[in-house]
Amino acid sequence: MTTSPLEPTGTAGSCRIAAMTPPAPGGVSILQLSGDVIPILERLTGRSQWTVGDLRLCDLAGIDRGLVSMPAPDIAQLMPHGGTRIRQRLLDAAETAGACQDRTVSAISPAELYPEARDDVEAAALKTMTRAASPLAIDLLLQQSERWAECTDWNEEDTERSQRLARLIDPPDVVVIGPANIGKSSLLNTLAGRDVAIAIDQAGTTRDHVSGLVELGGLVVRWHDTPGQRTSDDTIEQEAIEQAAGLIQQADMLISTRDPGTSWHEGAHDPDLKLSLRCDLGLCRDADLCVSSVTGEGLIELVECVREHLVPMADLGSTRPWRFPGLDTSDSNNA
Template sequence: MKPDTIFALATPPGRSGVAVIRISGPLTPAIVGSAVSGNPPAPRRAALRNIVDQAGALIDQALVLLFPAPASFTGEDCAEFQVHGGPAVIEAVLDRIMELGGRPAEAGEFTRRAFEHGKLDLTEAEGLADLIEAETSGQREQALSQMTGALRSLYDGWRTQLISIMAAIEGEIDFPDEEGVPDHLARTALLEIEALGAEMNRHLDDNHRGEKIRTGFDVAIIGPPNAGKSSLLNALAKRDAAIVTDIPGTTRDVVEVRLVVGGFAVTLADTAGLRESNDRVEQEGVRRALTRADSADLVVAVLDGHEEWNQEMTPVLGKSDLVVLNKADLGLNVTLPDSAPAALRLSIAEGDGLAELEQWLEAEVRARLGRREMPALSRARHRRNVERAREALSRAAASLGQPELAGEDLRMAIQSLESLTGRVDIEDVLGEVFSRFCVGK
């Protein structure tokens, strides 16, 4: 049974200078032949043609491109109409394509067909989705790396190594009585399994860097009331994102601001002031502040520099966090405990020290999210499957004395890696991945 021929507007809806309409499927040549007057353009050559309705009346003049299978994005016969971007034009062209047998594409259906025809694997498809959504240079670079096969190359390399190790273990099963063969194969396999397991551990031990590049690096601003937390958020955001008053406890809930720092997405969260209170609303705000600080990638503690250290912050702060001593223009009298992290002096009211804080924050984000030798895990799905492969490797190493069991564990490790790239049948995963694409891609 032939697949449907699908079509979609690949550019955002609304008015524009040019709108791109994509078609893919077996009816593509016939649709182009009927909708376009004159001879069809040569493959992969843009040509100006009239798009006409059933009676031959002009709908629009457009650039038309043909991409015969298999040398197309989806691996099927494809075409593009680059039409004028008025809503009436777009609607008329889409109606004409549907009239000729096309079906509106679902979200991600073009990319899914590309995957099904072997044009890209699942990690590359996810990289393409990330590239479409990228808002920062860090997100763009990571998405491009993944879309061009960085993760696929890594996982396929591991899969090849596992197949080689499994072949050695199968040799032990096939030649159990050959002198020296089982011991030699077991020793060789153990060394290779341990080396590959160590490489997987390095890949996993990245503090979730890839996920943070995709979703954003989370910075929680905490401290006592009226220390200047909301003022700091506004200063870094360059706008009045949070309400600032001299009334203690003004901030009751978490106020978030999205920034780009050093080419990476960063979420700044202003939180309620940490203090004892009988006000149930303020108590809830303090609870949320502590919860946010506990889950944040970085905590910035803001203190009034001429007041005492707030003991509630001691268990919240780690050595890689930051203390900001605000109101330095009024003098600094606070004594920091030995457990406190690095500190910067600041006067938000005067603007003194703000540039140094911004530089520190950028350096810290770059240090934690900057490029590494090994490509980053960008999704929980990736991490989960690599963890399963590593666990199966550990079991295989422990059961080398029973080669049948070790071989089965290695097959499970291989299957986990194949799930990452989409080599095995994982229909539920495919539906989840491609449903997140925009229509037309």
């Protein structure tokens, strides 16, 4: 009787496998084995004599070909293509080969994930980096190990700055409200550089709220385009207008819009920015900023203004330590 190369032989000790990359399609996935990795590596790749520092291009259980590295005696990483099905099949194959599947990366400590890190802060920074939404987070995270090592005090301002900087990791919500048919969806599409929302010359085009991730000067925000504020017989649109009220409450930044032919929406919440749209058709002098999606006028200033409101330059330039999401400061004297 022949046995499958993936069949556990009973010699493998304790080995776990976990997906290190988010459960969404991407270029490459990273699956990490930890523990007694060599027997599992041999079964998955069909190759023996694995040593620390190895980086090989291998067949992965007949499912894909990809790089396999062994950075430490008890850590190995498989790097197949990033399709969700490939990743799941490989996780299952590793389980068949005797590894125990950790379904979430959060189950693994940063120090275990990054044995090469200088200290716990650097390990936590590297782990947080894998899920950071904004490019602006990267350099800051890399500086935290040194900053925490030098830090001898911690104050209220540091706490507040840390909370604002957390917006670099989890995208803040920017909610745009205003009358119908004035260019709100066109603005989202222009900022995103692609068609996220339908934009045509007809009031009530956006009948349900649409959101998309948009990078504004290195800060990624979740931009919510709401249906134009108007009375309508359409129940879906009316429901969506009511739902927008909930979005407004949770907004990190509320932008009220109008164009030369309309007026500001009267709501319970004061906007953080009064933005005039379609300024190529005329200026609204009572606006904080005027933009046109057609001519591009004011867009650079808008990007700068939103970034500054959510993550001010003073925070980005501060040399104080950052208590970033994922950093456990419970055993630190500083926090």
